[in-house]
Structures are given as structure tokens and as C-alpha cells.
Amino acid sequence: MNRTSPMSQSRSKLRSTMLAAVSMSLVATSASQADPSPSKIKGPFKLVTIGELLYSRPMANSVDQDFQAVAKLVRDGDVTIAEQEGVFLDLARFKGVPGNGGLIGHPDKARDEKAMGIDLVALANNHTSDWGYEGLAEMERLLDAAGVTHAGAGRDLTEARRAAIFSTPRGRIAMLSAASTFRALSNATDRFGDAPARPGISVLRTRRIDLVPLDQFAALRAAAIGSTRFSHRPPGPDATEITLNGANYRQAAVSGVLWEMNAFDHADLIHAVEQAKQDADFVIFTIHAHESPTGMDDDNPEAAQFLVQLFHDAVDAGADFIYGHGQHSLRGIEIYKGRPIFYGVGAYFLSGDLKQMGDAATEAYESPGAPLPPRPSPDREVTANPGGVNPPVWYDGIVATTEYDGPTLKTIRLYPLDLGNTFDRARRGIPHFAEAATAHRILEKLQNISAPFGTQIEIEGAVGVIRLRVLQ
Numbered sequence: 001m002n003r004t005s006p007m008s009q010s011r012s013k014l015r016s017t018m019l020a021a022v023s024m025s026l027v028a029t030s031a032s033q034a035d036p037s038p039s040k041i042k043g044p045f046k047l048v049t050i051g052e053l054l055y056s057r058p059m060a061n062s063v064d065q066d067f068q069a070v071a072k073l074v075r076d077g078d079v080t081i082a083e084q085e086g087v088f089l090d091l092a093r094f095k096g097v098p099g100n101g102g103l104i105g106h107p108d109k110a111r112d113e114k115a116m117g118i119d120l121v122a123l124a125n126n127h128t129s130d131w132g133y134e135g136l137a138e139m140e141r142l143l144d145a146a147g148v149t150h151a152g153a154g155r156d157l158t159e160a161r162r163a164a165i166f167s168t169p170r171g172r173i174a175m176l177s178a179a180s181t182f183r184a185l186s187n188a189t190d191r192f193g194d195a196p197a198r199p200g201i202s203v204l205r206t207r208r209i210d211l212v213p214l215d216q217f218a219a220l221r222a223a224a225i226g227s228t229r230f231s232h233r234p235p236g237p238d239a240t241e242i243t244l245n246g247a248n249y250r251q252a253a254v255s256g257v258l259w260e261m262n263a264f265d266h267a268d269l270i271h272a273v274e275q276a277k278q279d280a281d282f283v284i285f286t287i288h289a290h291e292s293p294t295g296m297d298d299d300n301p302e303a304a305q306f307l308v309q310l311f312h313d314a315v316d317a318g319a320d321f322i323y324g325h326g327q328h329s330l331r332g333i334e335i336y337k338g339r340p341i342f343y344g345v346g347a348y349f350l351s352g353d354l355k356q357m358g359d360a361a362t363e364a365y366e367s368p369g370a371p372l373p374p375r376p377s378p379d380r381e382v383t384a385n386p387g388g389v390n391p392p393v394w395y396d397g398i399v400a401t402t403e404y405d406g407p408t409l410k411t412i413r414l415y416p417l418d419l420g421n422t423f424d425r426a427r428r429g430i431p432h433f434a435e436a437a438t439a440h441r442i443l444e445k446l447q448n449i450s451a452p453f454g455t456q457i458e459i460e461g462a463v464g465v466i467r468l469r470v471l472q
Contacts, residue, residue, distance in 0.1 A: 035337050038407035039320045040281040041171045048077035049342065049400040052325055053113065053121070054085040055349035055429065056105040060115035066432040073399055073415060075117030079166065079173050081284060082118050083325045084150070086127040086352055089138040096134020100183065101357035103127045110139075110146035120166050122177035124152030124201040125288040125326065129186035133199040151286075152177025153188070156197035160188040161268060163276035163283070171281030176272050178202040179288040180259075180306075181326055204269060205262035206291060206306060209241070211252035220249050257295040259306045266310065270317045277318030285314040286323040299391040301449045303331050303343040315339045321402065329393040330446060334453035335468065338409055341453075346397045350390070350419050351429030395421040396442050397431055398464075414457065414464035416442040436462055 062068065074080055086103025088110070106112075113121065121143070128136055136153055143150045151164035163174040179201055188200035212220060217240075224242045225234050235242045240251040250258070269285075276283045289307055292300040303324065311322045315336050322341040324331065331344030361376045397417035403410050416434040420427040434442060439462035446464060447457045457464045 036316055036318050036339070037277065039171075039283070039404075041320075041404060041407060042281075043170060043406060045170045045282075045404040045406075046077040046079075047321060047402045047404075048074055048080040048117075049323060049345060049402065050074055050080065050082045050118075051345040051348040051397050052083045052085040052328065053109075053118075053349055054103070054328075054347055054352045056088070056103075056109075056351065056353040058106060058108050058112040059349070059430070060112045062430075064426075064430060064432075067430050070399065070415075070417065070431045070433060071116055073401070077117075077401060078168055078170050079119050080117050081120045081122070081175065081286075081323060082113070082348060083125065083177075083286070083288065083323075084113075084121040084123055084139075084143075085125055087131045087135045087139050088142065089131065089135055091355065094131070094135065094138065096138070097132045098135065098357060099129045099132045099186075101355055101360055102130030103352045104131070104355045105352070107142055110142040110148055113143075114146045114148050118148060120149045120151070120164065120173065120175045120284070122152050122175065122286045122288070122323070122325070123150050124160070124177045124179040124182070124203065126179060126181045126183055126186075126290070128153060128179075128201050129183050136201075137199070149175070150177075151175045152179070153199075153201045155188075155199045157188040157190045157200075157202070157268075160200065160202040161272045163272065163279065165280055172279070173282050173284065174276040174280035175284040175286065176202075176269070176276055177286050177288075178204050178269055179326075180204040180206050181288055181290040202269075204265045204287065204310070206259040207248060207262070208291075208295070209248045209250050209258045209260060210295070211254070211256040211258060212249050213253070213255060214251060217249060217251040220244060257291075257293055257304075259291050259304045261306050261310065266313075269310070270313050273314050273317040273319050282321070283319045284321045284323060285311075285319040286325065288326040289324060290326045292327070297327065299329055299393050300327070301329065301331050301344075301393075301445075307343065311341045311343075312336055315341070329391070330396055330398065330442070330449070332449040332451075332453055333412070333446065333455050333457070333466065334450070335409075335455055335466070338468065340402055340409065340412060342400065345400065347394060347419060347429075348397060348399075348417075348431055349429055350394060351425075390421075392421055395419040395429075396434075396438075396445075398442070398446075399431075409468050411468070412466040414443065414446060414466075416462065416464070434462065439463075 088105030090107045149164045149166040154160035163176045166173045182203050186200050187203040189198040191197045224244045242249050290297045291304040293302050324343045328347050330346045334341040399415040401413045416439040417431040418434040418438050422428050443459050443464040
């Protein structure tokens with residue numbers, strides 16, 4: 001017998017409430033806005049989309065023939081896009097000031113990505129600043145030398161916001177890259193008065209609000225009223241939203257999490273899409289976002305409600321293709337006004353290495369009577385994905401091929417990937433085409449999580465297919 005817990009019921013009720021509110025908003029928006037202008041792409045055009053490039057060693061010449069079969073599909077398109085997770089550079093020659101340390105790849109990765117057929121990469125993410133801005137700039141230099149076009153970072157905010165342009169015989173392809181999940185001070189800023197610009201990435205700042213039922217909210221409000229840790233006036237006895245110890249709470253019928261977009265960042269990103277539409281024939285908007293409606297990171301298939309609004313706004317402004325990533329697992333697919341929205345494509349590789357800074361390696365605190373720990377060795381290699389610590393859903397992936405006839409979207413094909421959830425490092429985190437049973441499981445999941453958007457995915461053999469006969 002299937003039983004639903006009270007918490008699951010509350011989450012389901014919250015999801016229904018949020019979806020209804022978002023749907024009402026979208027109906028009003030759609031009614032007041034004309035369809036966005038079509039792309040100017042010419043002739044038959046195939047866009048290949050893969051997930052996060054979270055790997056550290058060159059793979060293009062791998063002897064793994066199952067991987068090479070996937071790589072052949074990735075090369076078989078007019079344009080291939082991906083997200084570059086973390087940084088790659090030659091640490092032995094690195095003269096910059098590192099950030100927190102973290103994901104690091106071999107400096108030959110830029111040429112490796114080019115050899116794998118990757119044309120455009122999004123750089124804005126929560127690991128872009130692992131080796132400071134000098135590390136990011138060095139990676140950009142290597143990408144430029146290899147001929148891989150990149151977006152989302154720059155010497156100031158204006159440069160980071162600007163679309164990167166990749167020219168093809170079919171037309172000019174623009175990509176804009178941003179992150180709503182990012183590390184402190186990694187966001188780029190423009191000069192402001194006498195304050196100089198700061199290099200970094202294009203970001204969308206968000207404010208988390210925890211939704212709390214009435215009885216729990218009353219207790220939090222009482223605590224906030226009695227708190228002395230305020231730089232402003234404490235809330236009144238009838239307040240329906242409070243801030244306590246840096247967290248925001250709002251009274252609601254059921255528990256959940258909302259994320260509010262920074263108004264200036266939101267407007268900036270939409271303006272950047274509008275500008276890209278003037279400069280290019282086809283516009284891709286992409287964002288790195290770990291946020292979810294429950295606050296859970298990475299293994300939640302639901303997208304936060306602000307992403308629905310942001311993506312629809314981007315399409316209305318002229319984006320032809322939306323590419324979400326960040327949470328390492330698959331999320332749903334929506335077709336909005338004839339434009340594909342991938343809320344999350346997961347990872348393509350999941351085999352990155354870490355290099356820790358001394359402060360990160362010694363982040364340990366004493367317990368009464370506990371022996372002193374041995375000091376960690378800086379020579380010990382740390383793998384970002386050691387066996388047994390990652391959610392299994394991280395190892396489900398897809399390659400998506402999106403086919404156009406001129407400006408008209410015709411067909412999306414979804415090829416399920418098995419990234420190798422095994423202790424064998426030679427296999428772990430490397431994409432292979434999923435075997436039949438795994439492929440059907442992945443495709444059925446995509447059917448279920450895409451259904452709330454009205455998307456129908458047919459399963460043909462081991463491939464998912466979305467067909468559109470008219471431009472909507």
C-alpha cells in the first residue's frame with residue numbers, strides 16, 4: 001500500500017499552489033505580449049547540447065570506444081554547447097592569487113574540448129572563482145587560443161553580461177551565461193562613482209525566503225521581536241515577513257522555499273538578451289542554478305519558481321534556446337512559444353579533481369577529549385567524486401539534439417547517458433550511451449518531470465523524441 005507522508009502532502013500542496021500562481025502569471029504575460037521575433041538562422045540547423053564539463057584530464061583521444069560513440073554524436077551538429085565547470089590552468093606556472101582552491105583541470109583541456117567538437121561554453125558558475133580572477137583569465141586565454149567561444153565572465157560586469165558570438169555558415173550564434181549560485185565576490189561589477197570595476201562573472205542575485213506555517217512563524221516572530229541582534233527596527237507583532245540571524249521568513253499556508261530575483265540583475269539580463277537578438281541570428285540564454293522549491297541542492301528535479309519567470313522573460317525578449325545547468329541532475333523540458341527550455345541537463349562528465357588550499361584542508365574543530373588530528377598532506381590527490389558519496393541521479397545524463405528548419409523548431413532528440421556510478425575510476429564519471437533498461441528509466445523520468453509543462457516525449461527505442469509541427 002502506498003502511503004503519503006504529511007510532509008510529502010505539504011510539499012505537493014505547495015507545488016500545486018506555486019504552479020497555479022505561476023500559470024496565472026504566465027497567462028497574463030502571454031496575453032499581453034506578442035510572440036517573440038523568430039530566429040534568422042538559415043536552412044536545416046542542428047544544435048547539440050551536453051551538460052557540465054566536470055572533468056580534469058584530456059579525453060578526446062580516449063581509447064574508451066563507448067565514450068567515443070557518444071563523442072561522435074556530439075560532433076555531429078552545426079553547433080555544440082556545454083557548461084565549463086571549474087577552472088583549468090598550469091598550476092606550476094600560475095602567478096595569480098588563488099581563491100578558495102577547488103576544481104582544477106589540465107591546461108590542455110581547452111584544446112581537448114575543441115577536439116571533442118564543443119564550440120560554445122558557459123563560464124558563469126559557483127566554481128569559476130576557485131583560483132581567483134587570474135585563474136579565470138588564464139582559462140579564458142587558453143580557450144581563446146584553442147578557438148572555443150566562451151561567455152559569462154569579464155573584466156567588469158558589462159563585459160561579463162555581453163553575449164559571446166560564434167559564427168557558422170547557418171548564421172551568427174549568441175550565448176549569454178549567468179549564475180544564480182556563485183561564491184562571494186566572484187560577481188563582476190562595473191565602475192561605480194570612484195569605486196573601480198571588479199572582474200568576475202555575470203550573476204543573478206536571489207534572496208531566499210523560507211515559507212513557514214502560522215504556528216511556527218509566530219514563534220520565529222516572537223524570537224525576532226526579542227532579539228537584540230538588529231541593525232534596524234525589530235518587526236511589529238503583526239509582521240508577516242521577518243529576518244532573523246540573516247535568514248528571511250514569510251508566513252504561509254505550507255512550508256517551502258521561494259527565491260526572489262534581484263530587480264537590477266533581472267532587468268540587466270533581459271536587456272542583454274534583447275541586445276544579443278540585434279547582434280545575432282540565434283540567441284542562447286544559459287544560467288547555472290542550484291536553487292529549488294524545497295531548498296534541496298542538486299538531487300531535486302524541480303526548478304525554483306524564479307527560473308520559470310526568468311526563462312519565459314528571456315524568450316519574450318528574443319532568446320531562441322534556454323539551457324539550465326548547475327544541479328548535476330536532470331530537470332524537465334518545456335516548449336514555450338516554440339522555444340525549448342531545458343531546466344537542467346545534468347552532467348556530461350563527472351570526474352573532476354580538487355586541489356585544496358591549506359585552510360580548506362585543515363577545516364576541523366576539536367571535541368572534548370578527542371585526539372589531535374594528523375595534519376593533511378598537500379600531496380594527497382582529492383577526487384571530487386569518490387565512490388559512494390554522490391547521489392545516483394548525478395550519473396544520469398543526456399545529449400540533446402535540437403533540429404530546426406530555418407527558424408522553425410522541428411524535433412528534439414534525447415539520448416540517455418550512463419556516467420558510470422562505479423568505484424572504477426577509469427569508468428566513473430565518463431559518459432556512455434545508456435543500456436536499454438537504464439535508457440528507458442531515464443526517459444520515463446524525463447516524461448514525468450516534463451509533463452507539468454505540457455511537454456510530450458515519445459520513446460523510440462532508446463531515444464526520446466519531442467516533435468513540433470508548427471511554430472507556437
